[in-house]
């Protein structure tokens with residue numbers, strides 16, 4: 269499919285950027301976490317607590333598999349843990365072009381101060397954040413067709429940068 273797929277760490281602004289891109293491109297916006305929450309009628313935190321993380325991961329896989337068959341082009345934001353799961357790694361490139369919004373440790377730390385993300389409820393948040401970021405950044409990078417950095421410019425600039433890079437990518441593809 270030809271969707272625009274947003275990946276990145278929690279707090280990187282995937283939803284905000286995804287919504288803005290969907291307005292610019294006049295495409296529907298889909299947030300995979302929200303699809304799951306709506307279907308289950310429960311928050312992500314409650315699904316993790318009641319059914320466990322593997323169950324949540326299976327719901328994520330099911331949701332993105334459906335999206336590979338959805339022929340209406342969309343902007344899709346993926347939960348931060350989704351690209352880490354092996355069962356999803358073959359599916360992500362089938363969704364479309366992948367944009368990684370990279371955030372530095374200090375940017376993310378600031379933005380995640382009040383998060384209720386189930387994976388960030390430990391005592392030493394900074395250590396947990398550092399560890400997760402170290403594991404995840406290379407994986408996000410591997411899947412990305414476009415990488416941009418958040419926290420260094422206003423969101424308008426970030427949106428223009430992403431759109432410019434996606435356009436370049438398209439031009440390149442046309443040439444080949």
Ligand code: S3P
Pocket residue numbers: 276277278279282301312346347348349350385386387
């Ligand atoms: C998770 C990130 C969350 C959500 C779930 C697990 C993770 O998504 O999918 O809480 O593994 O980091 P966001 O990236 O939208 O916060």
